[in-house]
Amino acid sequence: MSKKHNFSAGPCILPEEVFQKSAEAILDFNGIGLSILEISHRSKDFVAVMDEARAIVKRLMNLGDDYEVLYLGGGASLQFAMVPYNLMKVGGKAAYLDTGTWAAGAIKEAKKVGNVDVIGSSKDENYSFIPKGYTVSSDYDYFHCTSNNTIYGTQMKSFPEVDTLMVCDMSSDIFSRQLDFSKFDLIYAGAQKNMGPAGVTLVVVKKDILGKTGRENMPSYFDYEQHINKESMYNTPPVFPVYASLLTLQYLEKNGGIAAAEQRNEAKAKLLYDEIDNNPLFETFCVKEDRSLMNVSFKLLDESKKEAFDNAWKAAGINGLNGHRSLGGYRASLYNALPIESVQVLVDVMKSIK
Numbered sequence: 001m002s003k004k005h006n007f008s009a010g011p012c013i014l015p016e017e018v019f020q021k022s023a024e025a026i027l028d029f030n031g032i033g034l035s036i037l038e039i040s041h042r043s044k045d046f047v048a049v050m051d052e053a054r055a056i057v058k059r060l061m062n063l064g065d066d067y068e069v070l071y072l073g074g075g076a077s078l079q080f081a082m083v084p085y086n087l088m089k090v091g092g093k094a095a096y097l098d099t100g101t102w103a104a105g106a107i108k109e110a111k112k113v114g115n116v117d118v119i120g121s122s123k124d125e126n127y128s129f130i131p132k133g134y135t136v137s138s139d140y141d142y143f144h145c146t147s148n149n150t151i152y153g154t155q156m157k158s159f160p161e162v163d164t165l166m167v168c169d170m171s172s173d174i175f176s177r178q179l180d181f182s183k184f185d186l187i188y189a190g191a192q193k194n195m196g197p198a199g200v201t202l203v204v205v206k207k208d209i210l211g212k213t214g215r216e217n218m219p220s221y222f223d224y225e226q227h228i229n230k231e232s233m234y235n236t237p238p239v240f241p242v243y244a245s246l247l248t249l250q251y252l253e254k255n256g257g258i259a260a261a262e263q264r265n266e267a268k269a270k271l272l273y274d275e276i277d278n279n280p281l282f283e284t285f286c287v288k289e290d291r292s293l294m295n296v297s298f299k300l301l302d303e304s305k306k307e308a309f310d311n312a313w314k315a316a317g318i319n320g321l322n323g324h325r326s327l328g329g330y331r332a333s334l335y336n337a338l339p340i341e342s343v344q345v346l347v348d349v350m351k352s353i354k
Contacts (some may be wrong), residue, residue: 005342007332008320009150009295010172010192015337018247025243038241040190041236044242050232053246057204057284058256060249061181070203070224071232071242076102076171076190079201080109083167083186085142085222088114090214092141094118095164097134099156100127100149101326106169110144117144126327127152130290138163141213142185146174150193151324153297153331154290159183165209173294175252176200176336177262184211192292194336196245199238203227252336268334268343269293275347282350298352299329305353312349321346 006013030045039046039094054069055198061067072078075113083106088094092114096107098121110116117140120131123271127149136143142165148155150172159166165185174189186205192198203224208226220226220234273291275297276282285297300306313321323329332346 004317004319005285005345006319006338007342007346008332009324009331009333010190011198012193012282012333012335014196014244015247015251017251018244018337021247022240022244025296026240036240039239041233041239044159046239047315049239049246050237051241053242053249054232056246056249056253057202060253061204063181063204066206066208068205068207068224069232070205070227071237072201072227073199073204073235073238075146075198075201076169076188077105077109079169079188079203080106081113082222082224083142083188084110085218086210086217086224087142087167087186087215088167088213090114092213093139094312095136095140095143097121097131097143097145098123099130099146099154100152102149102169102171103144103146106146118338122154126285127154128285129287130154130156134160134161136160136164140164143340145169146171148292148294150292150295150331150333151297151327152286153284153292153295154286155292155294173292175249175258175261176257176265176294191241191245193249193333197241200245201220201240202245248337264340265293265334265336268338268340269296271340271343271347272296272332272334275350279350281353287330294334296332296334297323297327297329298332299323309349309353312352315344316345316349318342318346318349 025284029039031038057069088170094110095117098104098118107116107118120134122129122131143162144167146169167186170187171190172193175194191200202213276284278331281301282298283301300309321330321332323331
């Protein structure tokens with residue numbers, strides 16, 4: 001079976017090497033005669049996996065021992081609640097930037113915990129841009145933002161200087177570009193975009209910010225300190241997704257790290273955006289300055305060409321190009337593992353529609 005060009009927004013394309021090593025581990029992990037799916041999470045073989053999976057994140061992000069790395073269940077959606085439980089003081093408040101559906105979801109959950117101020121929003125313009133010119137005062141317990149918006153194809157190109165804690169949901173662009181990760185006090189990301197299969201969520205947190213909210217009745221599973229103390233094994237961790245994430249990060253590290261990935265991603269995005277800008281049949285949903293390197297959301301301006309275009313990209317072996325149901329159009333997700341050759345196939349199809 002020939003491999004399709006996978007532009008899916010998530011679960012997404014992963015490196016072929018990761019699939020191969022994962023498949024081998026499902027049959028026999030480390031030559032121990034057991035599958036990765038059945039070994040104990042307390043075994044020395046898996047403890048070594050978890051230890052390295054946590055360590056490699058800090059190496060890639062150039063972070064020190066003042067940060068802790070966790071692999072948790074529940075997806076990024078669980079973090080919408082865990083963040084305010086751990087960082088919003090009793091009677092305190094937090095500032096949120098509303099840049100899309102997932103940011104709005106985080107705001108909704110935080111409001112159940114305490115007071116939330118939405119200090120910037122592009123909702124009225126269908127999230128077609130990243131708000132700018134907002135201020136984050138020091139009386140907030142933390143500032144929360146979403147670095148990349150998969151549905152609308154927007155991305156924060158810079159982050160504000162704030163005199164409080166900064167929290168970022170990096171689910172859809174983590175490890176795709178170089179950032180000063182030490183600017184952030186807490187980062188979280190669902191794995192199923194750039195770093196592994198669905199089923200595990202990465203949390204990177206500065207340890208000294210925890211335990212200061214005055215909340216005494218927080219559910220134990222919500223408490224980051226509980227997970228830190230148990231080294232991401234407060235309960236049985238999602239063993240296979242953690243292992244596959246480790247393989248993906250090892251692949252990234254040995255292929256030039258984040259810096260090299262950023263160069264590849266910029267080249268892929270330029271190739272596709274250039275075609276959209278030069279082809280009168282296509283247009284993006286967002287303003288040019290905020291275009292995402294990861295998710296290119298675009299529309300066909302002549303609906304009479306839709307059947308021909310859809311048939312053409314499917315015939316070319318392209319998968320996952322339909323836009324999110326809430327927006328329509330098309331979405332090409334250019335995650336780290338997608339080769340530029342796949343982008344060229346899509347561009348050639350777009351050129352062929354007359």
